[in-house]
Amino acid sequence: MNDERPTVPDTDPLTWGTPEGRHMIRLLWDPPAPAGRGPKQKLTLDQVIEAGMAVAAADGVDKLSMRNVAAQLGVGAMSLYTYVPGRDELFELMVDRAWAARNLPDQSLPWRDQVELHAREAWAMYQAYPWLIRANLWRMPLGPNVMDAQEDLYRAVMLTGLPYEEVARVAGLVESHVFGVARSLITDTSMSSSTGVTADEYWDSRSSFWGTYYSPERFPTMTAIWESGAFERSAGDEIEFGLARLLDGVELLIEKLADG
Amino acid sequence: MNDERPTVPDTDPLTWGTPEGRHMIRLLWDPPAPAGRGPKQKLTLDQVIEAGMAVAAADGVDKLSMRNVAAQLGVGAMSLYTYVPGRDELFELMVDRAWAARNLPDQSLPWRDQVELHAREAWAMYQAYPWLIRANLWRMPLGPNVMDAQEDLYRAVMLTGLPYEEVARVAGLVESHVFGVARSLITDTSMSSSTGVTADEYWDSRSSFWGTYYSPERFPTMTAIWESGAFERSAGDEIEFGLARLLDGVELLIEKLADG
DNA sequence: GGGAACTCAGTACGACGTACGGAAAAGGGA
DNA sequence: TCCCTTTTCCGTACGTCGTACTGAGTTCCC
Numbered sequence A, B: 001m002n003d004e005r006p007t008v009p010d011t012d013p014l015t016w017g018t019p020e021g022r023h024m025i026r027l028l029w030d031p032p033a034p035a036g037r038g039p040k041q042k043l044t045l046d047q048v049i050e051a052g053m054a055v056a057a058a059d060g061v062d063k064l065s066m067r068n069v070a071a072q073l074g075v076g077a078m079s080l081y082t083y084v085p086g087r088d089e090l091f092e093l094m095v096d097r098a099w100a101a102r103n104l105p106d107q108s109l110p111w112r113d114q115v116e117l118h119a120r121e122a123w124a125m126y127q128a129y130p131w132l133i134r135a136n137l138w139r140m141p142l143g144p145n146v147m148d149a150q151e152d153l154y155r156a157v158m159l160t161g162l163p164y165e166e167v168a169r170v171a172g173l174v175e176s177h178v179f180g181v182a183r184s185l186i187t188d189t190s191m192s193s194s195t196g197v198t199a200d201e202y203w204d205s206r207s208s209f210w211g212t213y214y215s216p217e218r219f220p221t222m223t224a225i226w227e228s229g230a231f232e233r234s235a236g237d238e239i240e241f242g243l244a245r246l247l248d249g250v251e252l253l254i255e256k257l258a259d260g
Numbered sequence C: 001g002g003g004a005a006c007t008c009a010g011t012a013c014g015a016c017g018t019a020c021g022g023a024a025a026a027g028g029g030a
Numbered sequence D: 001t002c003c004c005t006t007t008t009c010c011g012t013a014c015g016t017c018g019t020a021c022t023g024a025g026t027t028c029c030c
Helices: A018-030 A045-059 A066-073 A077-082 A087-099 A109-129 A131-135 A146-156 A164-189 A201-207 A209-212 A220-226 A233-260 B019-028 B045-059 B067-071 B077-082 B087-099 B111-128 B131-135 B144-158 B166-190 B199-205 B208-211 B220-228 B235-259
Strands: none
Touching: A018 A201, A045 A066, A045 A087, A066 A077, A066 A087, A066 B045, A066 B220, A087 A109, A087 A131, A087 A146, A087 B199, A109 A146, A109 A233, A109 B166, A131 A164, A131 B019, A146 B087, A146 B220, A164 A201, A164 A233, A164 B220, A201 B019, A201 B199, A209 B019, A220 B144, A233 B166, A233 B235, B019 B077, B019 B087, B045 B067, B045 B077, B045 B087, B045 B144, B067 B077, B067 B087, B087 B111, B087 B131, B111 B131, B111 B166, B144 B166, B166 B235, B199 B208
């Protein structure tokens, strides 16, 4: 994640950026009240976002189309454009909404406990909203829920006493780890959104590989690991293992800096 | 990544799985020679894969359509289907091809050096083929290049003497780390494939955020980190930092197991 | 009461993956 | 040599997508 703040002009903030950008920021932070003029709105922004999340949860993120979300709400597809600028922007709002459910750790706890809680909350979020993984957002939305959680994670890591640049790196390390485990495990247990093919069906369809090109001589380590059953992993264990190694490494760094 | 081998029947391997699955495995491992009958083929499978990689490199993975790849090759869109079963399968072949460029470490080196080289090679691969990140493959292809690199990484981690299940986890940890850094840094420096919007343009368009809803009181840590300049990160440093922490943690685990 | 502002939604356009089917090219058997 | 079978190439077409445009209908303000 890039949290750079670009240089901004010294004029009225309300004219910064583009109209589209300002609109999106406003939708994230301060959803505008319905206009006085015109007909009463049939829906609210929240309803649209929730319908989007419902579609993504039920049919996968690849079925998240304006037409499907509109159908879910019983309105015409084009009506959604009065609430939301477009499909990508709807998705951005959904992502920030997903982050809203994250609990923040008790600030009196030791830093390590706080960071671990952040990681577990992230993992819970990916479980609750698996479409966040397929999302592949090229950038986190600048929304209040995302930003509050990020700020709190940085705050917790700051308790280590590490210099700023390493604080940012440690936070990124934790996030990458949880995302990586979620990516490999959730996509295994849930369906491939695009094709509707389950993991089992996928492996079955390609099972000829094991009888033709796979050989224990070429892949001795994989064979040994597989035969030990170690590939049948449980998600929580994966998170905890990596987190433990990673934070052990961070503690070592703290000690080293304290000694030097 | 899931490397489970499904239970397979005790019959002729050539009948395992589905015809589609067998076809794909064959394309990955043993591209069939052109048929004797019929007209000469205008292209080769390799040309199709390379054209796909060229399109993805030039215009982004979102522009990787059968029509675009065909245009690149000067043939009709439907002609590609004699070489490749479909778009997803073409992409799978492209991914395995990208992994082909990875160098494997000298097996006489200490395990840590070998694992570090694997990580750096992965990072180099993501730099060379940034579309691997936006790929969001729900599963690695069962191709020879992917599998050889994976096997070698497992072999290197095995030198730690850790039990099988932790070998698999450490390997996953390293991969997640490199992927995470690549995801956050490459998408920042290159264009957003789908929209053609650069990172700078994106931040500029949304710059009104900093003048309206952002406040140093609400985000004190981010503010401090940003003012220290620590968010201006360099990619290689990020990889090395995380790798160092992570492998320090692994070494600690090895020592602990040796003592216990 | 009339005009301005707004909502809702149908139609349409250009992209996409790809099913289908036809024309043309090449080899093998007579 | 001729024909038939196999295979390649690819135009057409269908159903999907995001969304621009347009217009009809609704509500508030002056």
